[in-house]
Amino acid sequence: MATSPRKPKTKGVALPDEVPITNPQGLSAVYSNHFGMSATLADFTIYFLEMGQIPGPDGSIAKQELKAIVTLPFVAAAGMMQVLQQTLQQHSQQVAEIQKQMTSGKQ
Numbered sequence: 001m002a003t004s005p006r007k008p009k010t011k012g013v014a015l016p017d018e019v020p021i022t023n024p025q026g027l028s029a030v031y032s033n034h035f036g037m038s039a040t041l042a043d044f045t046i047y048f049l050e051m052g053q054i055p056g057p058d059g060s061i062a063k064q065e066l067k068a069i070v071t072l073p074f075v076a077a078a079g080m081m082q083v084l085q086q087t088l089q090q091h092s093q094q095v096a097e098i099q100k101q102m103t104s105g106k107q
Contacts, residue, residue: 030067045071 032048
């Protein structure tokens with residue numbers, strides 16, 4: 001019985017945009033206006049905090065609340081830096097455009 005040569009199946013890489021996002025633990029978004037970091041040889045951890053003041057009986061009371069802790073492998077750092085740089089550039093362009101519209105009298 002003759003067999004035909006088999007071609008090995010190539011495994012494709014799934015792009016993040018192609019994979020649906022699930023949330024089985026019911027995580028919700030949180031606000032953070034401050035962060036800190038620590039690292040090991042293999043990964044780094046970002047601590048997201050919310051810092052501010054709340055009114056108290058004798059004046060403002062400083063608060064610092066931990067909102068989330070995220071640990072990532074160092075291989076993710078370069079991609080994270082690239083996305084942050086792109087986001088900052090887009091934000092700067094948007095702010096410049098808004099300022100331009102405000103100074104020209106258009107809104």
